[in-house]
Amino acid sequence: MIRPVLVLPDPVLGRACRPVEVIDGEAVALATDLVDTMRASSHSVGIAAPQLGASWRVFCMDVSGHRKARSCHGEVVLFNPVLVEAGGEVPREVGREGCMSVPDLTGDVVRAEALVVRGIGLDGEELELECDAFEARAVQHELDHLDGLLFLDRVVSPERVFRRRTYR
Ligand SMILES: [Zn+2]
Structure with a gap:
């Protein structure tokens, strides 16, 4: 089911989310709504549960066909995602980000260029994904949502926030 996406300044977007304890029918329904x-x-590559008003640790993403993507795991749903490797020796790069919850703006954010993220998939299976480039950026953006952070909280400077020229 397609659901309305919360936009700033909705307070739910600023709240840390709780872990999903059981992947039951309700959890799967939420994940399915995220995907739908x-x-x-057309231009969304990911969405996290708080954007639908649900403060649970789950997101979905799909960077298939994106021109900046290198690694690509297709459509991914991750419950209780945890970053297992990032930072340290991993190069970081600046890139432009947008968000369905911040419809009018984009901004430049520094992110780790590669990472490994672990979580539970839609069928309850353990997943460990090695991501780089645009997919790694998408993972970090969605993980931030689960901690109540938006890309605007991470822009490199206030001058690097831009008004969108095109609208959905
Ligand atoms: Zn977002």
């Missing part, structure tokens, strides 16, 4: 809502927006 992401698919409904």
Whole structure:
């Protein structure tokens, strides 16, 4: 089911989310709504549960066909995602980000260029994904949502926030 996406300044977007204890029918329904809502927006590559008003640690992403993507795991749903490797020796790079919850703006954010993220998939299976480039950026953006952070909290400077020229 496609659901409305919360936008700033909705307070739910600023709250840390709780872990999903059991992947039951309700959790799967939420994940399915995330996928449907992401698919409904042609340029969305990911969405996290708080954007649908649900403070649970789950997101979905799909960077298939994106020109900046290198690694690509297709459509991914991750419950309780945890970063297992990032920072340290990993190069970091600046890139432009947007968000369905911040419809009018984009901004430049520094992110780790590669990472490994672990979590639970839609069928309850353990997943460990090695991501780089645009997919790694998408993971970090979605993980931030689960901690109540938006890309605007991480822009490199206030001058690097831009008004979108095109609208959905
Ligand atoms: Zn977002």
